[in-house]
Amino acid sequence: MASLGLIEEFINTRMADGDAIASVPDLTSWLTARDLVPGAATLSGADVARATSVREGLRALIAANNADPVPSPRGDGLSPSARDDLAALTERLPLIVDVDARPPGLVPRPGLPAVDSALARMLATVVLAVADGTWARLKACREPSCRWAYYDQSRNRSRSWCSMDLCGNRAKARAFYNRSQP
Numbered sequence: 001m002a003s004l005g006l007i008e009e010f011i012n013t014r015m016a017d018g019d020a021i022a023s024v025p026d027l028t029s030w031l032t033a034r035d036l037v038p039g040a041a042t043l044s045g046a047d048v049a050r051a052t053s054v055r056e057g058l059r060a061l062i063a064a065n066n067a068d069p070v071p072s073p074r075g076d077g078l079s080p081s082a083r084d085d086l087a088a089l090t091e092r093l094p095l096i097v098d099v100d101a102r103p104p105g106l107v108p109r110p111g112l113p114a115v116d117s118a119l120a121r122m123l124a125t126v127v128l129a130v131a132d133g134t135w136a137r138l139k140a141c142r143e144p145s146c147r148w149a150y151y152d153q154s155r156n157r158s159r160s161w162c163s164m165d166l167c168g169n170r171a172k173a174r175a176f177y178n179r180s181q182p
Contacts, residue, residue, distance in 0.1 A: 003125045004138050004151060006034065010122060011059050011140075011149035019052075027051055027115070036118035047115040050089060054119050057086020058126070062149055063140040066160065093120040095127070143167035 013020035013030065021027040024043050031037040060082035093116055094109040101107070106127060108120035129135035141148045141162040148162040161167035 004129050004134055007058060007122060007125055007129075008138060008149045008151060009034075010055055011062065013055060014059075016145070021048065021051055021055070024048055031115070031118050036121060037114040041114040043115055047113070050092075051115060051119060053082075053085045053089055054093075054122070056082040057089070058122075059140060059147060059149065060086070061126075062138050063147070065136050065139045066142060089119075090123065092116060093123055095120055095124050141167050143170060 019026075021030050024045060024047070027048050028037070028041065028043050031043075032039050032041070037043075093112070095106045096109050098105055098107045106124040108117040108124070112120060126135065129138070137152045137157060139150060139152050139159070141150065142160045143162075143166075146162060146167050148167075150159070150162040152159040
């Protein structure tokens, strides 16, 4: 889970009240604080667009980890093309196997721009999480107005909401209301 914590944080940079990586300074600050780019890195608006696209693609991928597909009513923030956009971007974010490392591991291809290297490192984390079986536990809240990422630590992997107190309660109250209507 430790490595997926970064992916969870990255996905959750989009919040109900804003976007923590919406500008060049915001993205630079977020990546620098997590040692993903050097402090002297110069980023651009195109870097912000790529990072946002990777984030939304990852959000779409984790939505598929829920037991039932997360419904995507219009306006819930899940773009139908997010997975396709992510697939296209992965061509720009190549990973290689570093055989000199102990143990060998996936790393960004040398020479990538700082943001692309950071994004490729996050995608390497996804690949490793798939391999070790933890990826399926990273999910998107089923509440359409939320879609917050969370790590499902329940024994049977059946958690549906980021918080039972908030989103789970809203969903259950809505279901109760709908059942009680004639």
